[in-house]
Structure formats: C-alpha cells, structure tokens
Amino acid sequence: MARIQIDGQFYSVPEGNNVLSTCLSLGLDLPYFCWHPAMGSAGACRQCAIIQYKDEEDTRGRLVMACMTPVTDNLRISLNAEQARQFRRDNIELLMTNHPHDCPVCEEGGECHLQDMTHMTGHNLRRYRGRKRTHNNQNLGPFINHEMNRCIACYRCTRFYNEYAGCDDLQVFGIHNNVYFGRFEDGALESEFSGNLVEVCPTGVFTDKTFSAHFTRKWDLQTAPSICVHCSLGCNISPGERYGELRRIVNRYNGDVNGYFLCDRGRFGYDFVNSSKRIQHPRIKQRNACIQTAKEHFHQLLTRAKRTIGIGSPRATLEANFALRSLVGETNFFSGIEDTEYQLLQTVSQIIRDGGIHSPSMREVEQADALLILGEDVTHSAPRLALSLRQAARNVSIELAASALHVPSWQNAAVREIEKQALTPVFIASIGRTRLDDIALDTYHGSPDYLANFGFAIAHYLDSSAPEANALDADENKLAHTIAAALKQAKRPLIVSGTSCSSLAVIQAAYNIAKALPSPNRQLTFSLPECNSLGLALMAGNDLQQAFTAIEQGQADTVVILENDLYRRAEKQKVDAFLETAEQLVVIDSLKNPTTEKADLLLPAASFAESEGTLVNNEGRAQRYFPVYPAPDSICASWQWLLGTMENSSWQHHDDLTTACAQAFPDLTAITQVAPGADYRVKGSKIPRQPHRYSGRTALHANIDVSEPGQPTDSETPFAYSMEGNMAQVPPALLPVVWSPGWDSNQAINKFQEETGGHLREGDAGIRLFEVSGTLAWFNGIPKPYISEPGVWEVMALPHIFGSEELSLQSPAIAQRLATVCALMNPLDAEQAGIDNGDCVIISDLSGASLLTTVIQIDTNLSSAGLLCITAGHPKFQALKMGMQVTLRKFNSDSEVGS
Amino acid sequence: MKQTAEKSTSEDLTALEIQEINAIINHYEDHTSVAIEALNIVQKHRRWISDSTLKAVADFLQISLAHLESVATFDNLIYRQPVGNTVIHYCNSVTCWMLGSEQIREHLCQRLHVEPGETSADGQYTILPIVCLGACHRAPAALVGDELKIDLNTDAIDEILKR
C-alpha cells in the first residue's frame, strides 16, 4: 500500500496502479476519455491532467496525465489546482472544435460521456471560429450506426476492436485532425463483439442501430436487472422498455461474469420479444381464448388426464421447470433434452459438482496462463467467453512486462509490444478452424473421436496413471507432449471444453486432462447449449426419449410442454408421432414454433423481459432476472400458468417457488440467496424501475384514455413500476441501471465498484452453487476413431453465433447476420466425391430419402475425413441432426428437372 | 508467427513485384512490417496504389486490408489516387516558402493548368506539395520524379517541363 496525498487529503491506496484509476476508485471525479479499465491507459486524450508535486516543499508542481502516472508511496498530487482545471477545460475546448454539438438529435444524448466530461470540466464557451471538418459515414451493417462527425478521436474504438476483441476490419485512417475510424469500405463489422463499440465510444459515433429503430432517451427507459438468455454464460444485462416494447439491451456490469462487455447476440438478439411471432393470447384448439377460460381449460385437461407428463426446458427458469415438475410429479417430469445431450449435461454437472476441479468465472478465466480448448469454437458456442480467453492469452506478456521491464499491465501499448515475443501457450483442438486460432500457439483438427483421443493422450502424458489413449501419429504425439508440458508448467492452467461436439468422450477427456494437472489452481470450464442447461441438468428429470416412449406405449395421455420446441430436439417423424399420439397437448411458450402449432391448449408465456426467474450458468452460478415491464394482460409467466392450476397449493408467489425448489434439490439450496425477495425494501420503498427523470407518465396513454391509469403493481419482486423510490444503496443483484450525479453515461459504474474494473460493492451478483470438492475416477472410455465409409458422411452440427440460437434468430438484426447457408467439407473428401467448392448437393439419409439441398464449401482447416459440417439449429438444416449419417449427390439442374 | 506469404496465391502482383518483395520479406520479424516497403515496391511499378493493388498486397502479405489502408493513408508518399508519369513535389516548408515556393507552385499550376494534387491533362505531371527536402541552402527546391531540383525559379521550371 502507498500513502498518497490528493489535494491535501491523505489516502492509503494500492501501489502500482495508475493515478486516474486510483482517483476514480476513491470516488473522486476526474474526467477521461481514452483510458478504460479493461483496456488500460493510452495517454491519447490528455483529459485526466493533474498536478504532481515533487515533495512537500514543491509549490508549483508539474502537469501530468493521471492515467500515465503510477501510484508510488508519498505521491502528492492535486486534481483541483487551477492549472490542472484550466488544462482540462481547454482540452475539452479543443475536442469540441470539430464536434457538431448535435446533442438534441444524437442518440447518445443523455447518456453521453462527452456531455458528462464537458460539464465536469466547466467548458461552456466556444472560441474557435474556424470551419468544422466533416466526414462521410459508412453502413456498418445491421447493428451499428456510424456518425463520424461526432468523433473526438480517443482511439477507444480501435483499441477495443483490434486489441481487446482481436478483429481488424475497423481501423483508423488518415492523419492529423483528419482521422477516420471505420472500415476499408461499407459493410457489416466482422467482430462478434461489435456492439460494445456503442458503450466503448464516449460519444455518439457508434450507436445501436436496433435501438434507433425505436429510439427512446435513456431517462425514459424502464429497466430491471436481467440475465441474457441466448447462451449458457449468463451475462448480466440491462434491458430497456418504453410503451410496452423492449427497446434495447446494454451491458450490466458484473465483475465476475461479463465485466464491461457483451457479445452481439446478447445485445442485439432481444427483438424476438417484440416479434410478430409472439403468442398474444391463449388458444384453445387454435382459437383465441381469454385468460380465465384458458386457466379453466388447462385445469379441466389435467383433471381429465389419465396420466400427465411434463416436458421441461433448458431455456426456462428453475422456478418454471420446478413448477412443472411439481405439477406432474417427479416421475412424470422429463427434461426435454434428447438423450445424447442429456448424457453430456449429466456428466458435466457431475464433474462440476464432484470433480474436484474449480469451475472458473470469466474473470478467473482471464487469469489463466496456459490454456487448451478441446472441441469448441468458443466464439460461436459461448461468445463472451471467447473474449475472456483472448485476454488470458496476454497473461504471459503482462507478467514479462512487469518482471523484465517494470511496466505495469495498464501500460497497454508497451505490454502489447512484447506480446509477439511472449505468448501465453494457447492450444486449440477442434473440428475445424475457430475464431480464436489467431491466439493459438498451435491447433489440432479432427473429428470428435480424434479430439477425445488426443485429449486422453495429453492427460496420460501429464499423469501416467491416467488411461492411455490410442496411438497418435508422430506429429500429433509431439504436439500432445508440447501441450502437456505447457499445461504442466503453468500456474493457472485452464481447460475449456463443452457440448458442441456432442461427444461424451471429449468432455471426459477434458476432465482427465484437468484432473492430471499438477497445479492447485487448475480450472476447467464447459460451454453448454442453453441459458439454463446446467440448472435443468441439476433437476435431473428423464431424457426426451423416455417421454416419447411413455406416450408411445400409452402410459400417459396428456403432455404439458414448457418453452420447448421439440422439433429442434429430435427428428421430425419422432416428434410428429409423439405429439399426435398424445391425446391432450398443452404448450406454454412465448413464440410460435412448430411445436406450438400442434397444441390443443396454447398458453402464451411472458418473455424474459416480462417475467422473473433463476438461471444457472455454465460456471454453476445461479442468477436471477426480473421483469422489466409487465406482460400484456393476456400473457402470463410460465410459472404463473403452472402455479395457477395447482390445487391446494400453498405456493402463491414466485419466491415460494424459489424456496421450494431450493428445498427440493440440495444442489440448489443457495438459490434463495441469489437476490433479495419481493419483500425487500430500500429505506422503506421498492426499487424504482424508472429513472427519476422518466417523462410523460401522465400522458403516456393519453391517446387511449386521458385519465392516468394506475401504475401496475408488482407483488413478485422488490421493484416498482414507478419512478418513486430509492436508488441509493441498492444491492448489486437488484441494480437496474447505473447512474450517479454528474455521470449520466454507463461510465457511472465507477461509482458502484470496489475499485475500477473490480467487483461491485457488496459483491457481484449471483451465487456460485459449487466449490471444489471430491474427485472422480479417471474416465476411460477412449473412443475408437471414427472411420468413415466411402460415400457416407457424418453430420457435424456446429454452433454459430448468428444462426444457432432459437430466440435471437427471431430478431431481425440477428437474422440479417445469419450464417451463410452452406455445408463444409474437407478438400480430400470433396475431391474423392468429385465435388468442387460452391457445388450444390442433395443430402439424403441412408435409406436414400433426400433431406435437403445445400451448397458445399471446401474448408482446408477441416482435416478429418468423412465429416459434413453445418450450422446447428439453422432453420435451413432442421432436417439434419448431429451425428446423422448421410450421403451426397451432386445437384444437376438438368437431370433434376421433372424428377 | 508463421511465415506463409511465400506460398500465397495472390494473382494480382507481377512476378517481378513478388520477387522484389520476397527479397526483403525476411528483413523483418513479421509481415506487417513489410507493408510499407511492399507498397513502395509496387508503387514503383504502378505509379500509384489502387484499391485492387492494395488488396493484392494485403493478400500477398496475409495482413489485414484495413490495416494496410490505415498505414497507407497515414503516410503521404503512398499515392492512393492516380498520378502522372512524373510527380513534382515542390517544397513548401519554411525556407523555400521564404524564397519563393509559392511562385514556384503558381508557375507550375499555371503552366500545367492544374491545382496542387491534380494531374495535367496529358497525364505527364502531378503537382503535390512536400515538406522540407533538406536543400534549404539551395531553396526553393522540388523533387521531380526521383531527382532533386534546387535553386528553382520560373525559368528552371520551364526547363524542367520542356523535357
């Protein structure tokens, strides 16, 4: 610790950090632009000028940039010295010479860091009389608007995009005061994290294009803390609503989970909530019904039923699944996941619970100093995790910069300069190329069996008591040894795997490797398919096939399906048979899909933005989301539909369900502590969802009724649909939005953290359900390598960030970025099959029935023979399931005519 | 990093250009560092760097096109627009300015019917300003093609344009 003096006040602060970050951590106001806690210092904007004094006697001091000045013992500085204040004011004046001052029409207005900082410095008089330089803007795709005239050239965008996110199509062009931040030519930004530009940019150069389509000022948005439902990571989000429409998603800081950043699927995938596919009314036999009738009908169906089975969902909350399970009874509850995935998830949950290996948060992932990714293209299966892995790749150079050059990690450019000379050992073993290959020291490509075998070999090289794998060829063997050696040396080695390969052996191999690592700080993390995959796995239930069997064999006649489109889970014929055989079919869901089309009773479910519930992410962290706004009267939360039909239930509220669920499952005991219950009050009041400056409440519905309707009430959460209430000292799990006097932008988060970039005060939201305990025996199911039969291909359905996830696909912006529809093949296979790049082929099953037609793309990085890779979950490929064996026939337009 | 440019399949660069770039490619630790010299080489052959040339160089070096453009637009001697057979860079820095570079510019522009930055109608000359050419004791100076011209006056300009 260092004792430092700021404007005459003494503070005890950690040594070595930069002064800007330290001042902000102390709660002081010091303006800045280019510095970002996640990206370090750049020294470019010169906004954080302060005076540094040599010693007690020094009265003049000298002007320095706080972001470039390290904290040392006996440091004496002033933020308030007139020379520093003047400089900061003048610096804003310079930044403003070319700024268009178009705040009234700028979408950043009201949450603009440039506005905040201008106000903070007190600059208010324009002396510059010259012309302003102007720029043309670019079309950057469906996510991001571009308005370059507003740019103050802080270089945050390119530093985030190129350095932090590792993508290079956004650059700075030109020189002097004519610098332009954009792409070489118009076109969609390639990075999967481009949406963060909206929050990284301190002004309105990059704004959210989906938000523009239904724009509202920040102060008019109603918000509540929420959790992203588009993958298994559970990133924290702040959705914003106005007029019953979900308007946008911004990042909600969680120091353990997503930090400052989201992926583009999470940020722009929200519009499904507003989709025309939303089910607006209950439907009985395809006819609209009112809520009461639907409830009664639901009750009648259940009363009539011989035996009812419930099919849960990995995209529904613990509480909704638990309510269904309670309704139908434990033995009649099925998880709604097909058997292979079910098995994978059971194994993952077993490993996390009893494997004796730490399951890291994303913050911890970023600390790894060696890593192996086994079987995942993480950018597509768990996008935000890929961003964290990219940061982990820097750790060796950060350590070297500190030890050899005495350069702290926040000296960003200096550390990056030696990155090339000191890379964190990153190895990727995957089916094909991945978006993280650029940080990999080496890569290995193969079919899942090969990947698993390769993994088992590494585990054996690390610890000879681990089972031996099938022999590798010389190159593979050398690589396996290299990887084992690098992992062995590391202080914080990390193994990343997941369910993308649908291979139990891959997951088991990943566990063996982690178990074989000598470091006590070893970590193992899995990417899982959906937002509550792990939560559902912890509730066990049976797999989907067993549900099919129950109906097929007439053991049950009634099915209640919770938020689950079974056509995405199993082959069409099987699902058709199942749904048609069931005498009574009740489906609860929010969007129309092939399963809801079959429902005898269709109950419209509230979306994540209109309901509450607890999810368990891939780490084993339980987190809760809350309704941002009430669902329309004709729509209920899934748990409400289910609770409403339970006879004599003592459960009235969502909290009752949470408590009961915690009691029912020992693994879930802690979920009651995820967030305070509905009776929680801050100084006697509920927490307002609306900012204090929320406007037009009395006139919002004046076109419908001139009298002001009462505000909706909320008996389920500690939040009020109101602007009244206390926003101070709200616990992190209940913090809907960050706002602090003088800090209207998202940078206000500084005021809520223990230290900049650190944990939220009172701890980051979410409860980890598992800590390291137990150990499992070595897995020894070493797979026989898959040998393809000539002419037969095995389908690999691999995740894609834009295309694989069910809900986000219904958001227009995401749909525009839909993965190109094609199937990938290895060049040798293609040559043998006489297929050229771009050829159209007909894919048939082994019985010869044609399934679909697609274009083939030859991928040189796909080294394993006999694989046909497609985008998982893509509507176009609905007929193909993972692991299916198919044949290919070149599509010949002449011969097909008339056939 | 992997050195893979040798087997690049860029079709757009000529064999000579590729040969010249390959002669220097190992002078640097990575391909990004070759960017400017590669552009210099290609520009020597083509006079200027078109979008497709820029792409060809980026492809050949396997570096990002946007990055290459970022560097090319920073530097002033990479011509991203067509130029004439000979580029006349007249110095406009302080000593040359004091000793008549504005007259030199005016005379050049008048003779060629162009403004600075433009190319004469016959495609012979492009007129561009340049910073100090290191010939201040013989000001005003200009770089005509590869040749430094000093002690310039309108007669000397006429002489240069006569050729």
Add this chain to the structure above:
Amino acid sequence: MDKPLTQNIHPDHDFTSLADYQKTGGYRGMRKALTELQPHEVTQQIKDSGLRGRGGAGFSTGLKWSLVPQKTSDLPDFQQTRYFVANADEMEPGAFKDRLLLEQDPHQLIEGIIIGAYAIQANIAYIFMRGEYRLAAKRVTYALQEARAQGYLGEHILGSDFNLEIYLHTSAGRYICGEETALLNALEGKRSTPRARPPHAVASGLWGRPTVVNNVETLCNVGHIIHYGIDWYHSLGLGADHGTKLFGVSGRVKHPGLWELPMGTPIREIVEEYAGGMLDGYQLRGFLPGGASTDFLLPEHLDVRMDYDAVAEAGSRLGTGTLIILDDKTCPVKMVLNMEQFFAQESCGWCTPCRDGLPWTVTLLQDIIAGQGRMEDLDTLAGLTRMLGPGHTFCALAPGAMEPLQSALKFFREDFERYIVGNNDELEYA
C-alpha cells in the same frame, strides 16, 4: 584533422567510395573496435567522448548504448535479440545536414552503425531513411554492397564472432517518423504514432526488443572517436560540448550553406563569416538556431555559442544546428503560419492538444493575417503555446511547434497587432 565528418566531402567529387573512404582512415575505428575492444569498452569510450545526439535532443550517445541490458543468461529471451537503427529521417524544416552525409560519404555512417551494433551486440541494423532521399538511398545501397563485398557486413566480420546485416528501409513519409519511438512503429509497419515511455527503446523497442536509435550525424562521429581517441575528440570542441558539428544557414544570406565547425562556434561567426552575412538590402531580424521547432533568437544573440547549453540559456535549442534566418522583409507572422501549417499537417493525430490545437493555431494565424483577427486571439495563441507545451502532449512535436510561435509572440508582437488593428502595411514585406 579538424573536420572529420566532412573530410571526404569535396565539391569536385560527389561520392566517397569504399576505397576513397579507407584512404583517409575509414573503417579503422571499426577494425579497432571489433578486434581490440570488448563491446562494453566501445560503449565506455563513446560515453567518455561526450558525444551527444545530433538529431536535436542531445542525449548522451554512450549512455544510451549502456542502457541496453547486458546479454546475460538470465536475461529474458526477448531481450537476447537487439536491434540497431540509424535515423535517416531528416525532415525538420530548415535542416539539410544528414542528406549531405548520406549522399556523399555513406561509409562513414555504415562504420558508425557497425561499431554501435557491436557495442550493443545487435546482429541486425536498419537505416530508416525518408522516402524523398532517393539519391541518398541509391548511394547507401551501393555502399552497403561494397561493405558486404569487403566482409565488413555478414558473418564473422574481420574474423570476429560478430555478425551483422544492415538493411535500408525507405519510409513513405511523415515528419513524425523521425521521432524515435514513432520510427519504431513505422518500421513495424504500423501507424507511426509515438510510444509511451517507459519502457525506453533501449529496453523494449523494435518488436519489443532492446533497440538503439541514433541520428545519422551522431553515428558519423563514432568511427573517428574510436580511431582517434577521446582526447582528440575533446580537443575539437570550443565550449562545453565536444567534437564538431554540421552547422547550416538558410534564408537571405550571401552564401547559404553547411559547414563542419567545432561545437560551440559563435553564431555570429557562422552567419557573418561562413554565410557571408545578409544579402544586400536585407537586415537580420531574427533566426531559428536549429530548425523550425526552435525558438526565435534575435540579433542580440549573435554572440551565443552553438552548443546545447549555451543556446538553451539564450532561450532556444541547438536542435539540428541548421539556422533559418528571418530577414526584415519577411513577415514573421506569415513565417510562423507556414511552420504551424507544417506541424498541424504532420501531427500524427494521437493526442488532443496537438491534433486539435495546431489546426486552431493555424486558423487563428490565418484570421489575423486576413485582417479578421481580434486582440484576444493573441491571448488565445499564447494560451495555446502553454497548452501545447512540454509534458502536456504525448510527444515533443507540439511543444516544438510552439517554440517559434511563443518566441514570435514575444519578439514580434507588434507584427501580429498591426494585422489586427488593420494598419499593416503590406508593402513593408516584399
């Protein structure tokens, strides 16, 4: 021998070949260094000679070399490889000294590089040359071939364990590339914005490895110092600094030119004797002693000696040692405008005060000259000279740009005011 740097430079032959160079003692310094001295001894001799960087900053050359970490076994891998770079990016308006050395006696530079690279144990060196120096590039390329053929480059130079390759890198422009760390970024194919220090290039420079960057003229001294010794070198200077220096004069003097003179030669001697005094009909109004980024001095400063400290004491900087003369028929406001336009154009665009402050400076000066200035604009300009001062910006470009402006505001304020009050007699300046 009192003119070591230019001894081979004669009006009658414009290129010194390897043979010519060796005739006057060339490469003997290299031979001595490589065969008789340990690398650290070479560094020590250069340090003891008092040689200071001739690029403008005047940092001790030997000290810079000594800051490169010693090659020991516990040194991290990335610091085992090191680079040596000659900065031949001469672009300071008013400076024309390095071009002469490059074009006419390139071996002198090559010898300096070999010795320097040996001292820091670098096996690869670069000559970073501005793209406009086409003739210099040809001559240096030729000289490198000669040196290679002679065995002065390549493996086991002079039978020693020392290997060295020197590569010529031609830049594609920009003044800022002459800044040491911006030059490194340029060499790496990046935008040549300067880098933050620490780390200094000697610890982590090119591709993150220890790197020494020296100016051409600096390096041209090195061979002579090693060959003739420190005492000889000390005997060359007249004042506090040692050795000789190339001094130049441009502007309206009778004989503008470049001369190698002892460090510490009085300005009057340079202007009046060597440059022959002002052209007939012109009076000396002031001068920039070391290029465009140095403060104006006045005729009353003519007796100041041209060395680092004496010029600093007079209120300016030695800079490149090439003087630009302001005569009485040139408008100092317009002259400053010309220089500010240069600096605004050459700002790399990285930091706010430089990027946005210099264009505003230009607009203000243009307004004033166009008769649209206001008296308070002079305060704004003065404010900008403080705002863009040393330590306030990311590198020294903007503070350098402010030097002629702040001194012009001090010495020639009436010229500014005359434009503003509207009675500036245009005829006064031709």
